[in-house]
Amino acid sequence: xxxxxxxxxxxxxxxxxxxxxxxxxxxxxxxxxxxxxxxxxxxxxxxxxxxxxxxxxxxxxxxxxxxxxxxxxxxxxxxxxxxxxxxxxxxxxxxxxxxxxxxxxxxxxxxxxxxxxxxxxxxxxxxxxxxxxxxxxxxxxxxxxxxxxxxxxxxxxxxxxxxxxxxxxxxxxxxxxxxxxxxxxxxxxxxxxxxxxxxxxxxxxxxxxxxxxxxxxxxxxxxxxxxxxxxxxxxxxxxxxxxxxxxxxxxxxxxxxxxxxxxxxxxxxxxxxxxxxxxxxxxxxxxxxxxxxxxxxxxxxxxx
Amino acid sequence: xxxxxxxxxxxxxxxxxxxxxxxxxxxxxxxxxxxxxxxxxxxxxxxxxxxxxxxxxxxxxxxxxxxxxxxxxxxxxxxxxxxxxxxxxxxxxxxxxxxxxxxxxxxxxxxxxxxxxxxxxxxxxxxxxxxxxxxxxxxxxxxxxxxxxxxxxxxxxxxxxxxxxxxxxxxxxxxxxxxxxxxxxxxxxxxxxxxxxxxxxxxxxxxxxxxxxxxxxxxxxxxxxxxxxxxxxxxxxxxxxxxxxxxxxxxxxxxxxxxxxxxxxxxxxxxxxxxxxxxx
Numbered sequence: 080x081x082x083x084x085x086x087x088x089x090x091x092x093x094x095x096x097x098x099x100x101x102x103x104x105x106x107x108x109x110x111x112x113x114x115x116x117x118x119x120x121x122x123x124x125x126x127x128x129x130x131x132x133x134x135x136x137x138x139x140x141x142x143x144x145x146x147x148x149x150x151x152x153x154x155x156x157x158x159x160x161x162x163x164x165x166x167x168x169x170x171x172x173x174x175x176x177x178x179x180x181x182x183x184x185x186x187x188x189x190x191x192x193x194x195x196x197x198x199x200x201x202x203x204x205x206x207x208x209x210x211x212x213x214x215x216x217x218x219x220x221x222x223x224x225x226x227x228x229x230x231x232x233x234x235x236x237x238x239x240x241x242x243x244x245x246x247x248x249x250x251x252x253x254x255x256x257x258x259x260x261x262x263x264x265x266x267x268x269x270x271x272x273x274x275x276x277x278x279x280x281x282x283x284x285x286x287x288x289x290x291x292x293x294x295x296x297x298x299x300x301x302x303x304x305x306x307x308x309x310x311x312x313x314x315x316x317x318x319x320x321x322x323x324x325x326x327x328x329x330x331x332x333x334x335x336x337x338x339x340x341x342x343x344x345x346x347x348x349x350x351x352x353x354x355x356x357x358x359x360x361x362x363x364x365x366x367x368x369x370x371x372x373x374x375x376x377x378x379x380x381x382x383x
Numbered sequence: 384x385x386x387x388x389x390x391x392x393x394x395x396x397x398x399x400x401x402x403x404x405x406x407x408x409x410x411x412x413x414x415x416x417x418x419x420x421x422x423x424x425x426x427x428x429x430x431x432x433x434x435x436x437x438x439x440x441x442x443x444x445x446x447x448x449x450x451x452x453x454x455x456x457x458x459x460x461x462x463x464x465x466x467x468x469x470x471x472x473x474x475x476x477x478x479x480x481x482x483x484x485x486x487x488x489x490x491x492x493x494x495x496x497x498x499x500x501x502x503x504x505x506x507x508x509x510x511x512x513x514x515x516x517x518x519x520x521x522x523x524x525x526x527x528x529x530x531x532x533x534x535x536x537x538x539x540x541x542x543x544x545x546x547x548x549x550x551x552x553x554x555x556x557x558x559x560x561x562x563x564x565x566x567x568x569x570x571x572x573x574x575x576x577x578x579x580x581x582x583x584x585x586x587x588x589x590x591x592x593x594x595x596x597x598x599x600x601x602x603x604x605x606x607x608x609x610x611x612x613x614x615x616x617x618x619x620x621x622x623x624x625x626x627x628x629x630x631x632x633x634x635x636x637x638x639x640x641x642x643x644x645x646x647x648x649x650x651x652x653x654x655x656x657x658x659x660x661x662x663x
Contacts, residue, residue, distance in 0.1 A: 106474065107568060108568075112475055115467060115470065115471055115475070116471050116475055116477050118467060119464070119467050119468045119470075119471040120483070122464045122467070122468070123468065123483060123486070123487070125512065126535060126536050126539055127486055127487070127489050127490075127539070128486070129505060129511065129512065130498065130501045130502060130505060130536070131486075131489065131493075133501050133504060133505055133511060134497060134501050137501075137504060172410075175406075176406070176407065176410045179402070179403040179404075179406040179407050179410075180403070180407040182399060182403040183400060183403035183404040183407055186395075186397055186400075187391060187395060187397070187400050187404075188391070188392040188393055188395075189390040189391050189392055189400075189404070190389075190390050190392065191390065195407070195408075195411075197647070197651060198411060198415070198416070199411065200647070201415055201419070201647070202415055204593055204597075204643040204644070204646060204647040204650075205419070205597065205640065205643060206596070206597025206598075206599065206617050206636075206639055206643070207597065207598075207599055207600070207617075208597070208599045208617035208618075208620050208621055208636075209422065209597070209617075209620065209636045209639060209640060212422065212620060212624065212632060212633070212636050213418035213419055213421050213422050213636075214418055215624065215629070216418070216421040216422060216425050216629065216633060217417070217418050217421050219629075221627075221629050222421075223421065244414070247414055248414055248415065248418070251414060251415060267395070267397060270397055271395070271396055271397060274396045274397060274398070275396060279398075280397075280398035280399045283397075284399070302491075305491075305492050308494070309492075309493070309494025309495065309496075309497070310494070311494060311495045311496040311599070311600035312495070312598075312599035312600050312617065315599075315600075315621075316621060316624065328494075329494050329495070329496035329497070329600070330496075332496045332497065332500065333496055333604075336500050336604065341504075344500055345500065345501075345504075348496070348497040348500060348501070351493070351494045351496075351497050352493060352497055354492075354494075355489065355492035355493040355494070355497075356492075358492040359485050359486065359488055359489065359492050360485070362485075362488065362492075363485040
């Protein structure tokens with residue numbers, strides 16, 4: 080090779096060639112780059128950063144005392160409890176469902192799988208208002224089970240069960256849709272090996288599958304929880320807005336705001352905004368681990 | 384045992400199919416399918432002319448126009464700026480890039496009621512942003528423009544998050560080849576990069592559009608909710624429910640549901656297209 084290139088160099092007179100402009104081929108000139116970054120940041124500032132700052136600014140505008148009074152008001156405290164309760168029921172149920180759905184879809188090959196996948200995603204494309212409405216149609220006074228519920232002295236709509244149901248509906252797909260792609264990428268060889276070696280189904284699940292998907296699971300739970308605590312539309316339809324009884328935090332914000340108690344409304348809103356920030360931090364931290372598990376699965380899948 | 388005998392395509396040593404699928408189907412039916420079917424079955428209480436009257440009354444039609452128009456506009460704005468944000472986040476490094484990257488998901492994480500009151504405060508005539516627009520004669524809060532602003536906010540992450548992974552995976556050889564063959568930077572963007580991004584961009588656009596169509600919480604605060612002018616369709620459903628007109632509310636809901644299902648199918652198709660393009 081070297082000999083050839085030497086002869087070529089000897090024959091062809093040496094002419095300096097400008098080195099190819101690799102950087103120029105794959106990136107923009109500096110002024111375009113600055114312009115693009117600038118425009119993107121202005122857009123994001125207007126729609127993301129300024130609103131985020133504004134929540135906390137408005138919350139503390141009238142001082143600590145007003146803030147503390149707003150968040151320790153008995154109605155606010157009961158709203159906090161109801162929000163926590165609804166999330167504490169909805170998230171674990173959707174977690175169990177998500178794991179079951181992912182196990183069935185990722186580890187087995189069966190007829191109707193793609194239909195099932197679409198149906199699991201369905202709640203994301205339904206307006207939250209309609210999510211509330213359908214439970215009114217089933218459990219409300221004029222609903223399918225309305226008369227039966229009254230006869231047996233149960234209350235679903237305008238009571239806590241309705242709020243929990245609506246919350247479950249809007250957060251239905253979160254865990255499942257995080258777990259399914261991850262478990263599909265991981266395949267079923269490891270579980271099959273465990274079973275062949277004599278592990279029971281539950282042992283296989285707890286000792287092989289769960290460690291492999293724990294970050295994806297956590298990621299789904301974080302997103303599910305954020306939506307469960309923040310849901311407004313669906314819960315608003317089924318809650319009945321009874322102060323101190325069926326008001327979740329987002330509904331409490333609405334009531335305060337409509338009564339022109341802006342400082343109090345923003346004080347309560349700042350609690351939920353803090354929750355959103357915590358969610359983003361956790362999400363960012365967990366996201367990388369999920370990516371790691373996913374790329375690991377792809378690597379081992381490729382080498383196998 | 385019934386499920387595994389009828390549905391499984393091939394034998395496997397793994398247990399738990401019946402339990403897992405049975406639980407999935409039961410939960411899906413109880414939480415999603417049966418209640419949703421209630422919406423469709425309850426509309427049959429209305430005769431066909433009654434149904435058509437309800438869903439085409441002027442106030443309802445005005446709300447469709449607003450909801451669709453504003454959603455479409457918001458999704459378009461998000462497609463343009465979402466592409467730009469994704470581009471800047473993947474291709475350029477600047478101070479605070481990671482923070483910006485994490486904050487893009489804020490509209491997913493921030494409860495809609497919080498977004499609603501905050502945007503209203505900002506865009507009101509005396510708000511931080513509204514005070515600069517008021518002298519120009521631009522009113523945002525309590526007008527249809529406010530609806531558009533709220534929809535843009537909640538749809539913001541969709542395009543960024545669908546385009547970003549495709550941009551990250553894109554091999555730089557493609558652009559280098561284009562440049563070697565004499566393409567200008569602009570040509571290699573429009574002829575090489577953009578076609579690769581198109582399916583993801585369309586998916587993000589459709590997701591943002593679908594989300595905006597059904598959105599309620601962030602909009603009702605900023606919209607002002609004047610009938611015929613700034614009243615969105617989901618709000619009309621609630622209004623009818625509060626008047627105990629369940630049949631009317633359900634009729635409008637069914638129209639919205641059908642539209643969402645059509646969009647869902649379109650999104651599924653687009654995602655399949657994206658995967659095919661990616662060769663996965």
